[in-house]
Amino acid sequence: MVALSQALLNGVVLGLIYVAIAVGLTIVFGTLRLVNFAHGAFYAIGAYVGLVVAQTWGLGAGFIAAPIAVAIFAILLDRFLLRPFYAKDATSQILVTFGIALIVEETLKLIFGATTQQYPVPAALATSFSLGAITYPAYRLLFALGVIVMLVLVWFFIERTDYGLIVRAGVRDRTMVQLLGGNIRQASTIVFALGAAIAGLVGAAASPIYSIAPGTGFAFLVPSFVVVVVGGLGSFWGAVLGGLLIGELQSVTTLVFPPAANVIIYLCMALVLLLRPQGLLGESEVIRQ
């Protein structure tokens, strides 16, 4: 019973990381129709920037520097490289963003080496909470709470601000938004930078929990695509539901039958793609693009 509760809690934390990465993927797809294989690179850059800054100025400074650095990188990418690809087919987008992911991963390897690194949990947070029979590391619980707060803020941005309005309208009908005078280009850049910044922040915040290596970004990207597909490409709540579902599924399977832990999430993804390609919460009109 204790083991199961532990696995369920681990599933929530893992699921929230997936959610946080997937939210960026999904809002970028929703607004820009961009399939971004370089999204995992944002996570990795955030993790390394966070690591470097945290080693000198402390973890808090790392949490501030990581999303800012990643957002700047994303804006440059958007402005100088990706723009011509927004109007192209998904295949071209996958190709160019895959290439960018490759370049980022190898640049990180060149700068920081291929070895795995980890930032230690600050002493003040290195305690454990007792929740009934189980004890759980305080940092992980705080991390989970932090992701939830961040998701609320993102949701607020999308649902309650003017930019969010343009973003949501853009998902439905880009041309109409432009005709009505909405600056969808500027909104798109902001959404792209926002999605990237979230991934960067999560990269920095997760580094005391999961170790960092240059390939970490891609390693998290692939399950994040599972999450986005299961939840529905372009759907905010889909990413939330999909992330928690996949996190739990992976965590519980690891407890019950470890050899199947990785197979099962891809099986899940394949089933959703075949039976309900728009995902659990996605809108069906988004799919044939």
Add this chain to the structure above:
Amino acid sequence: MTGATRGSDVRFALLTSIVLAVFPFAFHAIDGYAGLATQILIVSIASIGFNLLLGYTGLLSYGHAMFYGGGGYVAAILLIRLMPDHPNLWLAVIGATLAATILALLVGALAVRLYGIYFALLTLAFAQMVFFIVEQAKDWTSGDDGLQSFPNALLPLGPYNVDLGTALPSVPLGPFGNLADIKLWYIFAALVLFCVLLLMRALTRSQFGEVLTAIRENEERSSLVGFNAAAYRLAAFAISGALTGLSGSLRALYDGTVAVESLGIDRSGSFVIYTIVGGVQALFGPVVGSAVIMYLESVLSAHISYWRLVEGVIFVAVIIFLPAGIVGTLSERFSGRAKSRALLVQTVRADSGK
């Protein structure tokens, strides 16, 4: 068949065989070793298969490693389990290719209904499943360790059992030293690649190829004319998977080892890179792409630690600046130049006639 096309067929066969025969010598002169030349020919077969899908149906598979690594594992397991005493190369390769074809038919039957990102992600999902299943089925596959030291398969040719590992006589190349390390394997790989190229040429020039192109350009119209688009796509997917499986099995037998990485995402990505760099929709594109990237990898990774960074930069630069790839760009250049010269000649003649 008209005389002209038969003539062009003969010319194609002749030129291709000359290039394949000269390749290891020219390659030796630029520091490529013979073993790499053999590996390039073998991997090219997979890239050609991958390109049948990307170039002619427009479908980007992100899971072709399942056929490549799958072919390698099936060949190795057939040798270890079924013929440890009389390892037969034909049986191992044919068995592996058949297995890859069946896998491609199964995955393809489900995947060809999807497009773009959904197709790419579904093939990725299946490849990941195969990867983790093989990694976990340790009794058969040794998991992360991969399979080594399986029986050296011999090639039965009539009364002889040929060992492809036999070294060919060393060839002196003057200032470039001796081409000494070349094995019978090279000739075998060259023959297989030659047949694959002929097959692809025939296939893409046949009605089958034309229908595939028509479906890629306008599926609705092709369907209205009466072509079953899904069936054509499935056929292309199966042939693509079969060629990739063939390539994977040859590579495993040549290397004498098969690793779980041969089923991984990076492997799937490598076919994407080779094909894009060489040029989609060009018969020799994937071959040239495989050769260029594998050669650069071998030469550069000996001197610099960041070879993969260079590879990524080349890949992105090709996507942005040479979307037709190396071969596509060159042939555009040449046919463009030939056309403008023909035009010039015509104009000059017209002028002088006055």
